[in-house]
Amino acid sequence: MTIRRIHVGPRMSGIVINGNNVHLSGMTAANRKDRSVAEQTGDILKRIDELLADAGTSKQHLVQVNIWLSDITTFSEMNAVWDAWVMPGHTPARATVEARLALPDIKVEIQVLAALP
Template sequence: MSIQRFEIGPRMSQVVVHGNTVYLAGVVAQKTAGESVTKQTEEILSIIDGHLAKAGTDKSKLLSATIYLTDIKTFGEMNAVWDGWVSTGNTPARATVEAGLAAPQYTVEIMVIAAK
């Protein structure tokens, strides 16, 4: 079975497709880094939409999602954006945890796996 990789870097690939499964690396905000959890989540989900499209799929085929928040008290703020974005009736298995992220300007990181 072939493996396709997109946005390949020296440390990781942003998107990996193996068979009919699409794996995304953790996505953080670039333009809105340092802004509110709402703004960062909106940007991240937009980036995820683009990555999924590049791999030939979309959010209606999400299998799982892992969401990292630097402050679990922002869970409701992040969920307000997530709930408006996620495909109704096609919600993935999901975990949300509080964690330190790679740099202080990031307050949200989201990683997903989807079917093609």
């Protein structure tokens, strides 16, 4: 089986395609300073749309999503943005947990597994 990597960096690849599976690295907002959970979530979801397009797929083909929040009390705020973005009838399996994230200004991190159409 061939493994294809897109947006390869020294530490990780932004996209790894293995068979029909498209794996995105954990995504955080590029601009985080003084940004709310909703704003960070919106930025991340926009970037996920872009990366899925780079891989030849879309949010319609989401399989599984993991979401980490630095503060679980922001769950509803994140979900408001998520619910407006996700495609009805194409919702993935999903887990959301609270975790201490890599940097203090990261409020949300999202990792995606999607399928190729």
